[in-house]
Amino acid sequence: MKKHVLTVFIVCLCAMLFCSCSVRSKVSLISYAKSEFGDCEFVKEEVKGSGNDKVRTVYLIDKDTGIEYTVTSTLNEMNLDGSSFGYTEYTSSDFTNLYIDYIRDNARDELDDIEEEYGVTIEDNLGEILFEERPAPGQAEEVARAVDAVVDSYDVKELLELTYLVFAEDGSAYLGVLNGGTDEWSGNNVYDVIDYVQSVFPDAEYKASIYGLPESYVNTEDMERLRKLGCTDEAAYDTEFFFFSDPKYGTLVAFDLEEIGLEGFLITEYDYSIPGDTLDCDALGIHHQD
16 A cells, blocks of 8 residues: 555656646736735736747836846756756746845945944945954944844845855955844854964964864874863864964964864964874963974
């Protein structure tokens, strides 16, 4: 009985996949637009191609903002291991990007004031904020919330829940993110690490950071010692590693041991083939000596 039910399910699934799919109708696209973006006025319809290459686009005007936008229906082929499993309909629109442009243009004076006050650049997509110089403690979150408040005041349709990423050091220092939907700020300790490294190696110049596993940068012997101290490195590739250029040691890599459940910072010499020697680590009792 179970085998029969499974067979029927597979047959039905195959029938669904291989059924004759078609693009949305004009009425369906207009209904989609009203459901997603609010009341609109129909301008014109454009249909190109035929069969599986058919594309239908409707041109609309948003009644709240006057934005002229499009909603398009296409067919996308479903492939698996080189085999085609039919087509599925895909609906897309340029409304959201145009709406962000609309908000940015209307909020330009307020956004300009924030840029001048904090010394930042707010990207056109509103989702990235770049400090021209190192910000004061707490300023990254402060400016992200200031931008979010301005955007929210111009979001007349209450459609946006933007994520604001904050950077410094020409974009190489990630300072944190504000989730406009949940209003939660997640800060990054980039300057804790930078300050510590430069206190030990005054000539080290910060370059960039990436995420990865401690095993990629800490030698096997020291990694085992960290595990005995209770580090939690089995998680995922979510530990942030900071790269520096030093005139004596070449490339250095450092990270905050708090990210793996310990205290302090670890600095190693970077080696492309194998994890380099640990130069400074309070947890292991290893310290750099000139």
